[in-house]
Amino acid sequence: MPQTTNPHQLSERSLYLFKSLVEHFIADGQPVGSRTLARDIELELSPATIRNIMADLEDIGLLHSPHTSAGRIPTVKGYRLFVDSLLRVHQLNSREIERIAEELNPGQDKQALLKRTSNILSEITRLAGVVMLPRTEQQSLKRVEFVSLTDNRILVILVINESEIQNRIIHTARIYTPSELQQASNYLNDMFAGKDLPTIRSEILKELKRMKENVNQIMQTAIEMAQQAFMNIEPRDDYVLAGQTNLMDVAELCDVERLKKLFDSFNQKRDILHLLEQSIHAKGVQIFIGEEAGYDVLDNCSVVISPYEVEGQILGVLGVIGPTRMHYERVIPIVDITAKMLGSALNSYN
Amino acid sequence: MPQTTNPHQLSERSLYLFKSLVEHFIADGQPVGSRTLARDIELELSPATIRNIMADLEDIGLLHSPHTSAGRIPTVKGYRLFVDSLLRVHQLNSREIERIAEELNPGQDKQALLKRTSNILSEITRLAGVVMLPRTEQQSLKRVEFVSLTDNRILVILVINESEIQNRIIHTARIYTPSELQQASNYLNDMFAGKDLPTIRSEILKELKRMKENVNQIMQTAIEMAQQAFMNIEPRDDYVLAGQTNLMDVAELCDVERLKKLFDSFNQKRDILHLLEQSIHAKGVQIFIGEEAGYDVLDNCSVVISPYEVEGQILGVLGVIGPTRMHYERVIPIVDITAKMLGSALNSYN
DNA sequence: TTTAGCACTCTCCTGATTAGAGTGCAAAAC
DNA sequence: GTTTTGCACTCTAATCAGGAGAGTGCTAAA
Missing domain, CATH: 3.30.390 (Enolase-like; domain 1)
Known part of the structure; x- marks a missing residue:
């Protein structure tokens, strides 16, 4: 039996191990070693075996060791594989959905609604929420x-x-x-x-x-x-951001230099705006992992965004910005559902 | 001859030394030792003499050593004396005044004007600028x-x-x-x-x-x-803040924990608002140094604020927030003049 | 193919040592 | 009486060595 359709021709077992490792790292933040992983997984495998497999995964470029005697952490490529092929997205529990719905009731001015959306995104994910204002190519x-x-x-x-x-x-x-x-x-x-x-x-x-x-x-x-x-109608603010300070709790970004650069680029808006605009014609949730986005300030950050639309017409983009090591399985459906709910909230304006 | 009108009965010489020390510390950020100060001042004094005097100043509570073998730094009480009695305020150069004037031209919506004011304050002082929105006790x-x-x-x-x-x-x-x-x-x-x-x-x-x-x-x-x-008219935002990230460059605050607390309290607005409101009936520039303000988050921070008024009626308060170790001689006149210029800019709305 | 064993590497923590800065005090100098 | 000199003392910060711990890679055995 051939190794079927796996990317990189990886065996089921390797993929399983890889997935476990990424999950462990996302939960823990510490490089994961063979012994830890051996304890962690369902399979009965010795650390040595796992070491061999991890070495293979490292060769392919999915993992990386900070140094010889640390465990391993996923690379950007690794996260990409994880997110695209291995991730099992959570169902949101109904309390969270209700919470979003509550916050996104219309009946306020549009600007305020978007601000609230950004807030709720940041609160519920404990990351930074961002909502791009409706594209108004057509301003009538x-x-x-x-x-x-x-x-x-x-x-x-x-x-x-x-x-x-x-x-x-x-x-x-x-x-x-x-x-x-x-x-x-x-x-x-x-x-x-x-x-x-x-x-x-x-x-x-x-x-x-x-x-x-x-x-x-x-x-x-x-x-x-x-x-x-x-x-000379002044261009409005281009997006609203909320919960920046959540990023200050994130261990990976916990260096003032980096944070300052990141916050500055939030204020300047240019880079982030470019990034958001890339997704304006995409369908559904898009994820930019670390350097993929093409902006240095976003090193070690992932951006999870989705366009939101009213009656099939895309109005803008919303999402969250956080560390690459984020709980994608939770964040993705939150962004997804928030985009949909914002769409229908905005629908009632037309 | 008695020691005249000096606070704390300090001799001219002690005050001069104290002033030099504070200036040196503000410029440098390092605790100032007797030898350094001896080199720094006009008077020909040996380090030992200076040590004696510094010991006196410490007894009175104007100075403080982080530890035995460090130099000395001003206490809050010391800064207070410095700011109230020793400080010689700079004249602003005309380029800066022009810059402010340029930014504060009216002819835009009021909200935007206040935002710009906050921006210019933060840019020109390299600290965080804050502008409280006009008090609208009277909303007609x-x-x-x-x-x-x-x-x-x-x-x-x-x-x-x-x-x-x-x-x-x-x-x-x-x-x-x-x-x-x-x-x-x-x-x-x-x-x-x-x-x-x-x-x-x-x-x-x-x-x-x-x-x-x-x-x-x-x-x-x-x-x-x-x-x-x-x-149910929603209360508007209560102040606009700009240049928060400038505070991330400040060595004294360079700890992510502290910064997060500070930023969070900026977002919550409650504490800062209380503080600003205290000055709403003051005349001219007011300065809160460190713990004087009464808020833990503002430890090591000073707040320099001034009410701004139109036709004698105080509308709001503006100013900057920065480290206690700030260039008061520059910041104070900037806040002062900005308040006056904002007042006259707002005047043209009436 | 998997595992056990083992030498090796790297980080991190600890404790010791040292250099440097600065103090305080007592005695001498002005 | 005030100022200075001399000196012992204290504290920090930097450096270094040593050891524990974690984890690896490789080889040989199962």
């Missing part, structure tokens, strides 16, 4: 409102898509009365509501050019204000 | 708007005071047309604009009681929606 204007402040300053409220709100203050040449503002916003709502922002911008520019011919005062006021209001 | 409604979303959900936008915006989603029994919503918001604006939230709440409750007698449909709709909208 729902409504615009003006509120006059003192002097010639006007507060502009833009409601974009469903329930996203942007506000900014603009300055006008003269002071407008509330009813003028009302007329202006009515005009703009009639003209632009339902259109997406790039379109609106180009139409505003067109209107500005035509303006000389047209002397309608309301229109002119409205367009001038719209120009200020729509032209 | 400027305007309320309704935007209908899908189904029976309605987005409520509350403009409170000047330029603060709260939004929430409410659910209604039936679906309203835009014009109904318009009428409702007109009604509520007429009724409540300019009043403060507690008043509004109590009036809403009164109206609800009277409602049976009154069958005006618009009013009923409006009041029902108002009830949902105004009743």
Whole structure:
């Protein structure tokens, strides 16, 4: 009988041993030696036999010893094999599911919901939770409102898509009365509501050019204000992160230098954002282990993320960041289910 | 000649030595010994003399040796004396002032301005910057708007005071047309604009009681929606913090345990908030050194804060958090001037 | 093919030693 | 009386050696 479909042509037994070793290491954090493993497993094998097998596994690149007389720990490649082929994902218990559901009830503003999602992810996994904000390639204007402040300053409220709100203050040449503002916003709502922002911008520019011919005062006021209001919409924060401090308990990362680099890159957002964006078109949970992600700061870290979607359209990505040595069998279903539940929570906004 | 007005009856020379020692320690971070100090100062004194004086200073409680054969470091009481009586505050150079001014231009939403302020504080001091949000004991409604979303959900936008915006989603029994919503918001604006939230709440409750007698449909709709909208306004974030990671470079705090506790208390906000609130009625820059603040997590930390005000009315508090061993002579004027500049930036909102 | 035996390696802990820094005190110098 | 010198003393931090423990790899036996 051939060794069937195993990757690396490994025997069942080797795989079993490897799996046990990884599980042991994830639980313990200490390099696992042959004797320990011999005690640990179901099979009756002597440490020597296990040593031989471990040597093979090391040759293939699945294991690695920190030094001669330490046990062995999985390499990135090893984790990869473990996660892809050996891992048996847990069922979540219903209490946890309920907890997530409770936290993810809609009925709050979208931003707050995402923040809560990030929080719950971090609390339930005891790692750092991250939720990328819905991709808004399509930002369509729902409504615009003006509120006059003192002097010639006007507060502009833009409601974009469903329930996203942007506000900014603009300055006008003269002071407008509330009813003028009302007329202006009515005009703009009639003209632009339902259109997406790039379109609106180009139409505003067109209107500005035509303006000389047209002397309608309301229109002119409205367009001038719209120009200020729509032209430089600041990009929002790109993701929300929660539970960073959980990572400070993790032994592997327990060095201030490393942690600082990691936290700094969380704040800068650039690297993490790139990583999250890679998954925006993936289906289901994706896992980046250690250096796989391609960012030095994420050495010894794994990222478990999943896109979340509403009616088949992917809106964003969420997940957790933790040490490579994490409880994948728990984390994966948590990320998975949270993505699904966030999707349906967001669904109720449309 | 008596020893004049010095605190602790210290001679000029002792004070000079003490000041030099503190400055040396702040620059260096190492306990300062008699020999080092002898080299460092202007006066020609032998290490032995300095030792005698340092022993006196230690007796009074201004200095402390980590152990017999280390130099000496200032105690909290020592820092207090230094900061209150010996410190010569730097003039800020104009480049720094310009930098702050640039960052604090208004013309953005208030929240963003405060965030930027916090950022600039942390960047310029290389410590953690904190800005408490304007106290809104007085929250007066400027305007309320309704935007209908899908189904029976309605987005409520509350403009409170000047330029603060709260939004929430409410659910209604039936679906309203835009014009109904318009009428409702007109009604509520007429009724409540300019009043403060507690008043509004109590009036809403009164109206609800009277409602049976009154069958005006618009009013009923409006009041029902108002009830949902105004009743549980979530308290906003209470302060914004920036540059936490700067604290990870500080040698004194360089222990992951401590840092985690500190960061956790930043996230919980409770302790820090209490501390900030203590200064809300103070005038000018206040400094809490180490245990003075009364919170364990702030051991070895100092907090330099100042209220900021608009037209004589204190709105909030801002400042920085760093190690006790910080460059007070630089940090104090930075906090001071930033508070003033934030005040005038906010002034332009009124 | 598996196991037992064994020499070997590496880490970690302990204890001893030393160099260095800094102190405190007593006696001498100013 | 104040300042300095000289000196014994203390404490830390670094270095080194030695031993225990864990684990390996290899060889030979089962």
